[in-house]
Amino acid sequence: MLEIKNLHVEVAGQKILKGLNLNINAGEVHAIMGPNGAGKSTLAYAMCGKEGYEITDGSVTFQGKDFLELEANERAAEGVFLGFQYPVEIPGVSNINFLKAALNSIRKYRGEEDMKAVEFLKLIRAKAAELEMDPEMLKRAVNVGFSGGEKKRNEMVQMALLDPTFSVLDETDSGLDIDALRIVADGINRMRSPEKSILVITHYQRLLDYVVPDFVHVLADGKIVKSGDKSLAIQLEKDGYAGLGIAENAA
Amino acid sequence: MTFKNHIDGQKYADDFKAHAAGLPGSDISWLNDLRRTSIAKFAEVGLPGPRVEEWKYCNLNVLKSGKFNVSSLIASDEGKITSLINEARLDDINGAKVVLVDGYYHSSMSNIDQQDGVTLTSLNGLFGADPEKAKALFSQTNDLNSLKELNTAFMTDGYVLLVEANVKLAEPIQIIHLSTTASNDKALRQRNFIQLEVGSTAQIIESFIGIDGVNCWSHNNTDVVIGQQASLEIYQFQNEGADTIHMAETIVDVAKGGDFKHYSLNIGAKLSRTEIKPTLKGEGGEIELRGAFLGRGGNSHNVFTHMKHMEPECNSNQVYRGVLDKGGKSAFQGKVYVAKDAQLTNADQSNKNLLLDRNAEANSKPELMIYADDVKCSHGTTVGELDAEALFYLKSRGLDKMSAKALLVEAFVAEVFEEINITSVKEKYLSLARQWLEIEG
Known part of the structure; x- marks a missing residue:
């Protein structure tokens, strides 16, 4: 489904990713772990098309398409979702209008009609209920005044609504208490299916107790230095990155 | 030395002489007096020029583009x-x-x-x-x-x-x-x-x-x-x-x-x-x-x-x-x-x-x-x-650049009109703003 080959990325002239390779097949859940500054978030942003992330070499192919040719919104419409580490607050734009605009933009890209307002309301209310979000929060401005946990829950509601084929979750677990962590894990697990893939980027093993990955990769200094199954995450938790011979502040 | 700060208004004074008799209410003497006094006061000062603090950013040289009779x-x-x-x-x-x-x-x-x-x-x-x-x-x-x-x-x-x-x-x-x-x-x-x-x-x-x-x-x-x-x-x-x-x-x-x-x-x-x-x-x-x-x-x-x-x-x-x-x-x-x-x-x-x-x-x-x-x-x-962060956030959810921009700009403007309780007035403000945004190429 997703094939990343020899990916080199620079941000503001600084080399962050230095030849990263990653293959993710349909139905798989991958976790990328790594010390601060290893390039975890850069990988997420570069894959999803953020401006300022310059691809100097390599390729990203998604379902056979050259992904690097596409705008961020086109990548979203192709079925990729990015869960943000720090979801952005957007004053003045209500959550529900934002979600409607997002869903209909994706439908338009796919050559589908706008969803009828009534149908949309039904759908979004159902998704909010599944993830235990207070329906009142749909009326509020996007993420404005939301607690850390509420912002992440909102990310999960968006993911559930947009129903991506491939989800990248960039440290979605950071700063969450245990209840919020369960909600997030529940949101991710709902996306698991034989047709869909998930990439979880995390600094801690904690989330992986709830979202059990098929593969775990360690990212350090812009490359994947070690891959394994879930036991690799447990080993990391026990011995730390130093146990693998990786400096904690590689950048 | 006000003349340095002001744009000469003589052409309007001349225009007044030519047209005063045809102005509405010309049969009312207090009104004629008022108009005459006003044009005299205006002619003394003229139009505010860019050196007048209140008109610093608003250049009335644009008024030279027409006669404005x-x-x-x-x-x-x-x-x-x-x-x-x-x-x-x-x-x-x-x-x-x-x-x-x-x-x-x-x-x-x-x-x-x-x-x-x-x-x-x-x-x-x-x-x-x-x-x-x-x-x-x-x-x-x-x-x-x-x-x-x-x-x-x-x-x-x-x-x-x-x-x-x-x-x-x-x-x-x-x-x-x-x-x-x-x-x-x-x-x-x-x-x-x-x-x-x-x-x-x-x-x-x-x-x-x-x-x-x-x-x-x-x-x-x-x-x-x-x-x-x-x-x-x-x-x-x-x-x-x-x-x-x-x-x-x-x-x-x-x-x-x-x-x-x-x-x-x-x-x-x-x-x-x-x-x-x-x-x-x-x-x-x-x-x-x-x-x-x-x-x-x-x-x-x-x-x-x-x-x-x-x-x-x-x-x-x-x-x-x-x-x-x-x-x-x-x-x-x-x-x-x-x-x-x-x-x-x-x-x-x-x-x-x-x-x-x-x-x-x-x-x-x-x-x-x-x-x-x-x-x-x-x-x-x-x-x-x-x-830029908000723009990327919206784009990452599927909104194209134009729609993302429009949504953010509309929100920025909408704050001004939020509390209006005549619905059609509020709607008109928002729809005019939206139309303005859509014109952009």
Whole structure:
């Protein structure tokens, strides 16, 4: 489904990713772990098309398409979702209008009609209920005044609504208490299916107790230095990155 | 040495000599005297030049682009007028309508029937019906400036709204000012009066519309008096033709416990100048000024406010938002004056501007003069670009760049109009802003 080959990325002239390779097949859940500054978030942003992330070499192919040719919104419409580490607050734009605009933009890209307002309301209310979000929060401005946990829950509601084929979750677990962590894990697990893939980027093993990955990769200094199954995450938790011979502040 | 600061106004004085006899109300001697005195005062000073602080960002050299002789009442294309007026009008508002075309009251499109205790008429109508009453309105005029003198000398018409004590207007009044192709190279000088006696309330929805390619000067002065515990709301829409010079000055006296709200949206005209000058003359007055200006491709929008707190325990709040795209320019100048005796004043002011293009300009100049010591006054001004993080967030959810931009800009502007409780007015503000956003390529 997703094939990343020899990916080199620079941000503001600084080399962050230095030849990263990653293959993710349909139905798989991958976790990328790594010390601060290893390039975890850069990988997420570069894959999803953020401006300022310059691809100097390599390729990203998604379902056979050259992904690097596409705008961020086109990548979203192709079925990729990015869960943000720090979801952005957007004053003045209500959550529900934002979600409607997002869903209909994706439908338009796919050559589908706008969803009828009534149908949309039904759908979004159902998704909010599944993830235990207070329906009142749909009326509020996007993420404005939301607690850390509420912002992440909102990310999960968006993911559930947009129903991506491939989800990248960039440290979605950071700063969450245990209840919020369960909600997030529940949101991710709902996306698991034989047709869909998930990439979880995390600094801690904690989330992986709830979202059990098929593969775990360690990212350090812009490359994947070690891959394994879930036991690799447990080993990391026990011995730390130093146990693998990786400096904690590689950048 | 005022001449150094001002642009010579001799051509207007000459124009006056040539046209004075044909101006409305020329059979009323006090009015002739008033016009003569006004043009003499104007000619002494001339037009404010860029060295006058209040006009620093608003260059009136643009007035050299035309003769701007006084507009004369001539028949225009009625079909065209009807369709433009219908477009500007809010259909769900059933109150009275005053339509002014090329500077003159247009009776067939208007409906000025009013409930008891309310007088609504054209200025010329009042000159004819009750010239002494009209004279009284002018005698209350203060805060003169050369442009207002010019307006007085040449005014052709306008509207007058007088509301008696404790009368509450059942419906908002719609005022539509239209300039047609007949007004090309002309100045449309209109003078309006609004007086609300004790405890009365009124709402006015005022639109300024025109046609692209018409180089006219739409020049409006409105004098407002709000009595004790009376309340006035004005909702302005400026969507003049792209080649028009638009000026609208509103001077407001607010008595004890009075309430004044002024909303505005500036979209059209090559140069627009919206001036609002309220004076809080009694305790407990409340003033809310809110507006947005959207400019691109040769638009220059100027908003000038002068808030005067003369008495204690009054509140004023000003919120202005500017959005400037390629070739657009704006200036917000907001003065707040708090007199020595105006203790316990709350005066807030905020002007935020968004630049959508490198080739856009926003100027902002707050000016606070506070002579009382127990007051809360704030001002804030920003000029910035769209938040790149927010744009990426929206794009990552599937919105294309244009839609993402539009959503963010609309939200930025919508904040100004959020609390309007006449639904169709609020909707009109938002839909005009949306249309403006959609034009962008």
